[in-house]
Amino acid sequence: DTGVSQNPRHKITKRGQNVTFRCDPISEHNRLYWYRQTLGQGPEFLTYFQNEAQLEKSRLLSDRFSAERPKGSFSTLEIQRTEQGDSAMYLCASSLSPGQEMFFGPGTRLTVL
Amino acid sequence: QKEVEQNSGPLSVPEGAIASLNCTYSDRGSQSFFWYRQYSGKSPELIMSIYSNGDKEDGRFTAQLNKASQYVSLLIRDSQPSDSATYLCAVRMDSSYKLIFGSGTRLLVRP
Numbered sequence: 001d002t003g004v005s006q007n008p009r010h011k012i013t014k015r016g017q018n019v020t021f022r023c024d025p026i027s028e029h030n031r032l033y034w035y036r037q038t039l040g041q042g043p044e045f046l047t048y049f050q051n052e053a054q055l056e057k058s059r060l061l062s063d064r065f066s067a068e069r070p071k072g073s074f075s076t077l078e079i080q081r082t083e084q085g086d087s088a089m090y091l092c093a094s095s096l097s098p099g100q101e102m103f104f105g106p107g108t109r110l111t112v113l
Numbered sequence: 114q115k116e117v118e119q120n121s122g123p124l125s126v127p128e129g130a131i132a133s134l135n136c137t138y139s140d141r142g143s144q145s146f147f148w149y150r151q152y153s154g155k156s157p158e159l160i161m162s163i164y165s166n167g168d169k170e171d172g173r174f175t176a177q178l179n180k181a182s183q184y185v186s187l188l189i190r191d192s193q194p195s196d197s198a199t200y201l202c203a204v205r206m207d208s209s210y211k212l213i214f215g216s217g218t219r220l221l222v223r224p
Contacts, residue, residue: 033211042117042201042214043157056210091156098210099145099164104156 002026004105006092012111013082020078021108025094032075033102034067035091036060043091049075050098082112116140117204119215127223132189134200134218139183142207146178148187149201151217157201161187192222 005024013019025032030051035043046065048056051072061067064082069075079086089109095102118137126132134148145164149157163169163176163185175188185204189196199217206213 031210040121040216042203042216045211045213048210050210089156099205101147101159101162102212103159104149107156 004092004094004103006090006105006108008108009106010109010111012113014113015082015084017082018078018080019082019110020076021090021092021110022074022076023092023105024074025092026103029094029096029103030072031095031098031102032069033093033095034075034077035093035104037089037091037107038087046077079110082110084112086110087112115215116206116213117202117215119200119202119218121216122219123221124218125221125223126192128192128194130192130222132192132196132220132222134187134189134202134220136185136187136202136204136215137183138185138202138204138213140204140206141180141183143180143183143204144207145205145212146176146185147203147205147212148174148176148185149203149214150196151199151201153198160200189220192220194222194224196220197222 032049034046037043049069089107093104148160151157161176177186201217202215203212
């Protein structure tokens with residue numbers, strides 16, 4: 001049983017560039033979540049998918065952020081025109097149902113120079 | 114008021130002692146509660162879930178929930194230096210899909 005996987009694990013980019021992250025959830029988990037975590041804080045919710053439908057988006061998710069889950073399996077998170085404030089750990093998690101336990105991937109650490 | 118509150122710590126306990134970590138939440142309708150452990154530079158790892166009032170034990174870990182007081186705690190018995198990490202409390206609010214996390218409590222277990 002493989003866990004949640006995320007790629008890349010680290011990304012360094014220059015301000016203004018676009019970046020895309022990928023998340024592969026645990027197989028058969030149809031719920032997928034994206035979170036962002038900065039130093040000393042707990043993870044902050046960004047968005048949630050049930051299968052391919054994006055059911056909830058945080059107000060934190062500005063119009064520079066977009067997420068997709070086109071076939072209800074893997075998901076991508078794109079950040080356009082990156083800013084230094086976007087530097088954080090981006091975490092993906094999946095669960096079998098909304099009330100059940102949620103498991104995180106290893107995260108993608110983004111550094112915007 | 115934050116939705117999920119934790120003391121940031123650090124909480125320092127000697128090896129072999131019981132570590133007690135606490136969390137309060139604001140939404141009285143919350144139904145699901147979780148504790149995650151996070152080592153520095155790593156992602157959160159699920160330790161326990163609890164859904165009903167009372168205690169739930171799993172090995173050295175016991176989660177306690179009191180919905181009337183809006184309080185959830187995690188006890189770690191026979192603490193080991195390898196338990197040194199940040200412990201995150203997470204709550205699923207009523208009628209929401211997402212988990213809301215506290216800022217975490219840093220635990221240090223002294224050898």
